[in-house]
Amino acid sequence: MDSTKCFRIEKDAQIPFNNKVDYCIGTGRMGLALQKEYQEQLALVQEEIGFSHIRGHGLFSDDMAIYQEYTDENGKKHAEYNFTYLDLVMDSYLKLNIRPFLELGFMPDKMASGEQTVFYWKGNVTPPASYDAWCELVQATLRHLMERYGEEEVVTWPIEVWNEPNLPGFWKDADMEEYFKLFARTFAAIKEVDSRFRVGGPAICGVEDEKWIRMFMEFCRKESIPVDFVTRHHYTTELPEKDGHYGYAKLREPEEGFANLQTTRDIVDSFEEFKGMEIHITEFNTSYIPNCPLHDTNRNAAYIARQLSRLGDVNESYSYWTFGDIFEELGVPFTPFHGGFGLVANGGIPKPTFWTFKFFKDLQGTCVYRSDEAVIVKREDGSYRGIVWNMTLEGTGEDICRTYQLPIEGKECFILTKTVDEATCNPLKLWHAMGEPSSLSEEQKKLLKEAAKPFVEADRAAVQDGCAQVNITARENGVVYFEVKAVEDKSDRGYCYKRVIGK
Template sequence: MQEDTSAASEFRFSINLPDDAIASWHQELEVLYILQGTGVLQLDDNQFAYEVRQDDIIVLNSYQLHCLDMQGSGKALSLFISPAFLAAFCPEIESIIIECKSFLYPKEEQARFDLLRSEFASVFQAYYKNESRLPILLRSRVGVLLNNLVHNFLEQNKQKDPSRSSSRERLRKATDYIHRHYRENITLSGLAATVYLSSSYLSHLFQKQLGLTFTAYLTNVRLSQAVTLLRSERTITDIASEVGFPSANALIDAFKRRFGVTPGQYRHINEHVAAEPNEKGTASEGFSTDFSSLMRHLHQPEQSIVRPQVNEVHDLHVDISRKIRSLSHNWRTLVNAGYAKDLLNGAVQAQIRKMQKEIGFRYVRCKGLLDDDMMLYVSKLSGSADYNFVYVDEVLDFMLSVELKPYVEFSYMPSALARAAVFPFKRPSILSMPEKLDEWLALVTSLVRHFIDRYGIESVREWRFAPFVSPEFSGYGVFTMEEYWVLYRETSHAIRAINPQLHIVGPGSNIDSSDYISDFLVSCSKDNCMPDSLALRAYHSILPDQEDTGLQLMAEDEAFPLAASGDEQFLGHSLHKVKKMLRQRGFGNLPVILEEWSNSIWQRDLCNDTSYKSAFLFKNILENYDQFEAMGYWSLSDHMEEIVPSADLFHGGFGLFTRGGLPKSCYCALQMLRYAGSSLLSEGDGYFITSSKSEIQIFLYNYCHYDTLYRYRHTTHLTQTERYNVFNIRNTRKYHICLDGLMPGVYTERRYSVGPAGGSAFDEWLNMGAPKDMRPEEWSYLESRSLPLFQMRSQQVTANFVVNAVVQPHEVQVILLTR
């Protein structure tokens, strides 16, 4: 088998947490840094025990026995460097010993350790900045660190004992086998036979080298795995089976002997701790600072993210006479406008009018039409209730006045109908099943009939109706999936009973829930309640255990417990999976709409205000152009909040507009995308070229994805003004686009761009000095600058005309050539 020499196999990072302690060793060279708190480090057959504290840095040589026990909220970070890389870089390091224990030296003798800390931080930054795509760069940084170790921390006149390494190598094969097969029924005799040793000799090795019996070591490995699984929702019985214990009682007994509490008590304690603010782990803005102590050792922290100087050159030839397909511009079908009551706000209405004038959508969707603040279902003292559709009528009248058709979602549950009162957001929105299903159905029926009476059946047939909220809300525990299905089915039947031609959408499930979507549609088919459109949602988020990053997701009040996906084609890959399932199930002709989507589930992501968001919209709309029947970006305005509002102008909301109505870079992106022509000529990574009549439209973007740290809400270089340090490194892109077959003549070239260099409200605000309080004339200035940069010129064009463009990271451009 050919050896894997990729950077990913040569280096890896791991975070050490409390309860991870287990005596072990490995072939790799390990550089250990204490991020926060204190711990106890035992070395060399437990002969030495040291207290380690934040900022200590230690090197563990290959086959050096050690056990790190972090205390309380302590955390440590380890870099493992493979033997293969060590042998290639420095063959002699296999036989020498590195002596590096910073805690043994006073403050005045820490200079050489500070240099090592800086180099360690540089490697860590490169690894999680996705610079591992450039393995030469990452290897060079590791090489610098190793060079420092060999020249400044070599233990003079001391070499490794080959016989000791030999005996540990024999034992390593046994412990490696345990770590791979701990779920199985492993016995001492069976393990000894596997590694070609006698049972007595193997037992002796465990006692001599580890100070543990074989059984104790196996139990510790299983317990360490159990601790990890206790952070999930699995039962104790399932966890016991998963990690190799014969029964739940066996796990409970072993767990209590080691940790002093039962697994259930441990889970309860850690859930309580996780729910409390962690002063050492989070900053006031809600950002993790786990790595702050390390990252401050970078040589130039204020310039820690070195911007790329390399240009990626893209030479394209486009035959303008060849049309790939016609375009319908379905991304302009739907827009989300927050909650129904927000549409009665004059500021929000002004933003919608501006959007309709400058972009133009067909449908508008809002949540909370049935919320108590809409007062459509009012309880009386007698216990009965009255319908009142005054606010509902005002909301719908406004929608129709700006030529937007309603996308009506029957949500949430009026308190007078609710079986329970669970508030998923900091709004008067109740998530619940109805206490009496017939009363819910009577409300929905009355409301739909009211729509028809007021607006006419011909108009209402063009609307969209969603029977209830997303099924994923069952995660709050207020209803089961079976209860959800019954409510959806009966509500759908009630709407269709009024008029079978009314358009129903559902269920609003997450786009990566293919199994549930499949089961839902099969049930709909059997019970005659098939939706007219399949409604999905996509927030480019995943469960933390879906990736192996070694990082823990940092809890955040303004977000669900999901990490941002590392898949830059998340939307396209997820849609492909859904459509494949639909074809296999016989639902291939069912239209798919994206009723909600954004870059993450975090409502205080400061990157939402930056030019990153315009590139995000360009990338995802252009790469999935017309693949959905609608793409309802979430959401129109920062005025729509599901959490406590912020006084800051740029506070990381989802909106296209700030609370004050200032258009963000993402709004400018949609303005620019409206120039797309009727025919697609060419598309690829970073470009999309269309035509219409006598004009060519070229769309260019240089998208930069979040780095791995930020995807798990860890950051050390993000502030109100510094927001571009949390992305993967990307090169500047240089395009040479040859338009073959262009009719010669005089053309007008118009160029629009948005990026950190200009055209973005946030970046222009930075250029103004990031003022907190602005005078009216200053606000007017910022508003005038919150538009795409624009250039225009006329030029003589030949048959094979070349368009040149340079696109910086986070920048989007549109080039229009009009004859």
Template sequence: MENGAEPIVVRVDAGRWLGPMAHNWTYLGYDECNYTHTPGGEALLAEFGAFQEQPYYVRAHHLLCTGNCHGTYKWGSTNAYLEDPDGAPLYDWTTVDRILDTLLHHGCKPFVEIGFMPRDLADPAHYDAASDRHMRAYRDYGWACPPKDYRRWHDLVYRLVRHCVERHGEEEVATWYWELWNEPDISYWRGTVEEFIRLYDYTAEAVKAALPQARVGGPSVTNPIVGRPSAEYLDRFLAHCRGGENACTGTRGAPLDFVTFHLKGGGYAPDPLHRPQDPPTVKRVLEGATVGYDLVRKHGYEGLECVVSECDPDGWAAGGAYDNANLNFRNTEYYPSYVAAAFHHLTRFAQARDWDLRFLSWAFMFVGERCFEGTRAFSTQGIAKPILNLFRMYARLGSIQVALESEAAREPLSFADRHGRAEAPEVAGVATLSGDGALHVLVYHHHDDWHRSGEAVVDLRIANVPAEAREMTLRHHRIDGQHSNAYTEWLRQGRPDYPTGGQREVIASRSGLELLEPPRTVRVADGALGVSFPLPVHGISLLEFRPVR
């Protein structure tokens, strides 16, 4: 929308309660489990733990892998399971404990991804440990193999859960998630779908034997797309859990307390030529959610909680702008704009079906990267990116959702093409009430086209403000190219790879959630108030109204 266009009216009815506000974004994850207890990892976990909306659940890969227990890009290990020279199992929970204890210390909770295969437990038909002296083959694919002995895998999982119960108590561990594996429909699993289902049977039985009230689920497949292995995996997995022959117990079906799959808005690979590519698309994640829901409903599991255990604009967290220049969007205000739009539409999709859908952002931090490398991360060298400020906004939202309608709302599933190229940018959002009388209105201005520019004037009209309020204090927070955006300041400072001293201080000073204007008082007349403000494309505003006491 260009300057001079008619203002976009956004109406909020504070008296029309829609029900509890689902803070369904309180999940995050990353490949490198050992990054959890690095200084940068702990600082970021402390940030999320301090939000105090509700605990963030944290999922990490490689929790059972074999190695030196030191995290590197897309790798981690704990040595939880080894075998002595006679082949007897050796269990060591030292590193697993350090990871889980760190999460709990910072007020987070484990979303335990049970995987991947320990070196000594991998099936020799897929991986020959004896000839892999330097563990190169294990790092390449050995960790993705089925077990040589499913009963030993069962015992490993059982002992892990029991150890956690003995260390943290039944009541605490019952609040955790136990999810098997990650994306078995692609290279993360070198076995067949039948072998994966067999693995789930043994895993679920082990979890429940160790703690009957524990929550176990899966299958954590990639975007469910009709005609692709992801949808077939999800379909066959759910059918088996409903009534297939259980390989572990010999009974019918398998325990399933929650369903998981992944949704990504796009995909990027290394490209030294840095050729332009299409941006992510909200429509793509909605298409995947539609297929996922249809399969869940087909097998009668629509009443279960469903966690999109990776929900992101794209699918390569460790890649950066130096690998593919298109990934630079993760440094900018586009990243939170996309996430705000995607989460908004996925939530509306789920609400229309009374479906409990939750979203996990596969983003964290990377040790040793250049400043604003362009990886999918919440911070870079300890400096918050604009995306973290969106979650700071989310944390301020209240517990009751109230009605919000926008003249510029869009329906991505109706777009003629996935990117909505012919569509105007969307202005939409959510409004909430808190127990202390605060009203929060989050408004985003999004288009999938990361080159789209322009500005809209938002005419926000709020009705049915609580009767006792005569005046409200307005605090207007903003994310855009000039606010809550350390990347913009990094550019001004000459794009330093490793900023130090005063230069780093200046960049970091722009990394917090900033106000668009100083706090001010607005009058309430007959239970209504109104404010107008400009909002650039890919900008997000959070307006906080508090009664003047």
């Protein structure tokens, strides 16, 4: 069966496409930024992709050591703040040209009202014993950042209050009323420091999301809180099946997730005073567990391509969770390919999904074509860039062949393709062939990095009837990026390429 389809792009086509792929990226808890491998992975991501903001947990957790107490000679307790590690982390971020999307949490143990914690690293998820002390901590931290990095810089950093309070594991008893109290007090404290700070929430995920979004907007209306933006999370797999150290999860139909996001948009817009307000997805991925082998696969890369083509429709931004696999929610990983959230596996090895983000970052221009399997943009110089993906949920084994006719001036065109699929860019397969070593040698790392690069092809073709014809074949779970631009022959006198290659 011939699955080839041909599409002719109109000369003046303009298709809505909001590409915010590079606004924000996720990270494990902030304290991990003190590790060398973490910084190397982030540097790689910034060099190839380049995100504007970074968001993660644990700003106020004890490993960052910000909140301290001492008792004076009269037996009275006093709070004091230690910003040593915070400065190291923020300095490293800014050096890599990335700024924090500040998530305020979790609770310092000395300030907490209870002992409930989450994760291997025991982030405290109980409300503060004293809301006054919490607000003073938030204000002191912001004032320190403003003093160190400048007011005009720091007030541009978005601030989110807590993480997933609708889940009892992240906020004691998933107490909505208590979270709203935390939000209101924190919002007022931040605005007291500088009204230019932009503050949002409720950072919910999954469970009763419609109820939480609606009640949050009603609370802000009732209390006259001029919230600056709304935040939520977005994951797209079924409940995982556990086996040893791993959780195996099936992908959901993408339309289910898009419909859920549209519901959030509709709820926010149903409040006249909040209509059109920014919605930031401050976490998204396929699976929501950090030990899901799906994350390391080409299937993940193709599925995420579909997500990136649509998430900007109703959201201001969408932050992939996470940039790298230095990550310890369930403990320190046993192997380099353990199903971690990251775009980069430990050892500095890009996963296939890394390139999906790189390709979308390079997709700058006016959108002239968009479907459930492709996006094409036209640049100001008349050239084109596009991405085609072959997303499968259960696996079909079938290629898709697409031909695009692109209006272009000139007699010849240069066509470049970069292919990421199970045959051409699949470090996971190579690692498996190696015997799945848990500790990689330098030689093995080097080989895996070579196997983690897209396959690059180039060609020159005649422009016919004012169009360049681009033929793309995307294998199952493949992602293909292409560029097309007019080219003029500038050969040196006497040089003949055909003679060189024997034709």
